[in-house]
Amino acid sequence: MALGGNQSSGVTEFILAGVPNLNNTKEELFSVFLLVYLLTLTGNVLIVGVVGADTRLQTPMYFFLGNLSCLEILLTSVIIPKMLSNFLSRQHTISFAACIAQFYFYFFLGASEFLLLAVMSVDRYLAICHPLHYPLLMNGTVCFRVALACWMGGLLPVLGPTVAVALLPFCEQDAVVQHFFCDSGPLLRLACTNTKKLEETDFILASLVIVSSLMITAASYGRIVLAVLRIPSASGRQKAFSTCTSHLMVVTLFYGSAIFLYVRPSQSGSVDTNWAVTVVTTFVTPLLNPFIYALRNERVKEALKDMFRKVVEGLWGDLLLAKSFNKKIMR
Secondary structure, eight states: OOOOOOTOOSSEEEEESSSSSSSTTTTHHHHHHHHHHHHHHHHHHHHHHHHHHHHHSSSSSHHHHHHHHHHHHHHHHHHHHHHHHHHHHHEEEHHHHHHHHHHHHHHHHHHHHHHHHHHHHHHHHHHHOOOTTTTHTTTTTHHHHHHHHHHHHHHHHHHHHHHHTTSBOOOOOGGGGSSSSSOHHHHHTBBSSHHHHHHHHHHHHHHHHHHHHHHHHHHHHHHHHHHTTOOOSHHHHHHHTTTTTHHHHHHHHHHHHHHHHSSSSSOOOOOOOOHHHIIIIIIHHHHHHHHHHHHOOHHHHHHHHHHHHHHHHHHHHHHHHHHHHHHHOOO
């Protein structure tokens, strides 16, 4: 029975419609999305590992970058494994509890990422516009508390709408979610009751999180641009801009797709094309994050080279030790 459902025929599972118009391309899409998922995990895990292991990267910018990579790992893992399994199975079902859990963690992690992107823009503003006060303003304690606030800022506000969705009565005969995961619009469309108030609540919450964080980000980069334009030398301006261009690329993709999907009064009325835009937030942005930050940043590249060199040297040393041990045994 669905939680709180007053109907005797409450659903116990949903059917995920998946990506529309697949025809005979399921195997090819499975291979593509699996490769993207593995690359996303590998890239973000490498960033988390190198930021935690290399002392040269123990700065606020890389601390927040490590948190962003953690969010990307979790966000993609909430959506993509189930999507991949549905490519290879005939039954695209998901239990009611798993659907609600997927709904909650997707929006919790997404909201946390918006807040973290805003914090990262403020961090760049302080580093560029207030370099003398930056070490004091963004010390270790402050960074930890701010990062924790970002995680909690996504964790708590999403709880209420999730409970409200879980308590909705759903029609068993219409339990097909027109998406590849349990998104808000497609779920509300299946409810056997008027969901206008819930849609309005979702719109208000999404607007508060997305628009407020976007305004903070825009204000921070506006001040950065003004400050950089005052730098007399061209090389100085280029160096200042290079520290935040990668962040701007990620922000543009993430905010653009999210505003299209969620900052509108009614989400359930136009869900047929949402899956294509959702691919940006669940596949493209998490994949690009590690490559944008790592390949465009010399300090990260140097740290990765040193980490790989240490790993290879450690494996080679273990191999030589094993050979020496085997020779002693043979004697």
